[in-house]
Amino acid sequence: MPTADARITAPSPAPTPSVARTCGAILELLLPHRRASEPNAAxxxxxxxHQLRRLAAFVAHDEPIVLTLPGFPCKSPNPAKVLGHLPDEGERLSLTFLDALCAEIQKVHAPGARLVICSDGHVFGDLIGVPDEHIDAYSDALSAMIRREELDRLGTFDLRxxxxxxxxxxxxxRVHEEYAPTLDALRAEVHADEHTLRLYRGITRFLVDDATGFPGTRSALQRECRRRAYGVIQRSRAWGELIAAHHPRSVRLSIHPQPAGAAKFGIRLLDSRDVWTTPWHASALRQGDGSWELMPRSRAEGLGRxxxxxxxxxxxxxDPTSN
Structure with a gap:
């Protein structure tokens, strides 16, 4: 017999041609900014x-589209990568981009779109070595930046x-207990699924790069970061499930690379040489031609003022004279 939690749902009706065209047009606005996990991103x-179905549910009812983006947790604790523990130009540019993307969606879907930034810093701050007071300060400054820049299509959501x-x-x-996968299940997935393995390796690398003042050897640090990477993924998954519970209809975005057809759509905020780089793991450099690139502070210092x-x-x- 089915359990008390079982759900029987009828399949969604096929969207009308008009709805389908609008959803396709919205997705075409997202595709140039896609952060892909496969080598050929086209x-x-x-x-x-999955995204087309989520969009259709809003478009068919002539409602504003809701997008959710877990991210903007806190600055890296490594001073060789960032300028401090508060949001800076990298975040400002990224927030402005996201608000502008929502404005573009409104041109093809009159009710428009709003994007909820689901800040996940407190979810795993203890695992990445960032104190909760720094995370609070970052989150509060991010909200103030949204108000100051009048980015009215953006909102925030966090553990508070x-x-x-x-x-x-x-x-x-509480979040871990209610929503996180078991460690055994996650380890089995890392061994069986290439996408999860890449995620695990990427997070491990960030944890190693962000580590400061570790008392042991490099190999000991790597072992410790591999252990903590599982915890970060568990908590991230838990946060994603919690977001889904609070925003069940939203179109889910991700700052991590995602394969085509995944439940989440990977999105790139600013240009960088590394597909994993984010504004909170780097500093922003304005090039001579006016374009922006994210890179470690230690590198940016050698290229500009x-x-x-x-x-x-x-x-x-x-600096035009730098190499």
Missing amino acids: APASAFP DVLGDLPYDVKRA LVRRDGAPSHFES
Whole structure:
């Protein structure tokens, strides 16, 4: 017999030609910014049936589209990569891009779109070595930046919206207990699934790169980061499930590379040489032609001069005489 939690749902009716055209047009706006996990990133809109179905549910009812993006957790604790623990020009540019993308969607779907930034810093802050007070400061400054820049199509969502003023260790434990996959199940998936293996390796590399002041050997650090990478993925999965529970109809975006046809659509915020790089793991450099690139602070310092905004370090401007 089915359990009490079983759900019987009728298949969604096929969208009308008009709805299908609108959904295809919206996806075409996302595709140029896709962060893909496969070597050949080119894929038609038809390769993303999950996203098309989610979009159709909004378009058919003439409703604003809701997109959710887990990310913008906190700055890396490694000072060789970032300018400090608060948002800077990299975040400002990324937020402006996301708001502008929603504005573009409104041109083909009149009710428009709004994007909810689901900040996940508190979910795994203890595993990445960032104190909760730094995460609070980053999140609060990010919200202030959204208001200051009048990015009205963006909103935020974090653990404080879910579990209020409980201690963060308690919040993390509750989310993990309710939503995280078991360690054994995740290990089996890493061994069996190429996409999950790449994710595990990418997070391990970031943890190694972000480590500062580790007392042991390099090999000991790598072992420790491999162990913590499983915890980060468990918590990230748990956060994703919690987001789905609170925003069940949303079109789910990801800052991680995703294969075509996945439930999440990987999206690139700014250009970088490494597909895994994000504004919170790097510094922004403005090139001589006006374009922007994310890179470690240690590299950006050799290519340009530091620019401050409102007294705080913001980004680097390219020096035409540098190599």
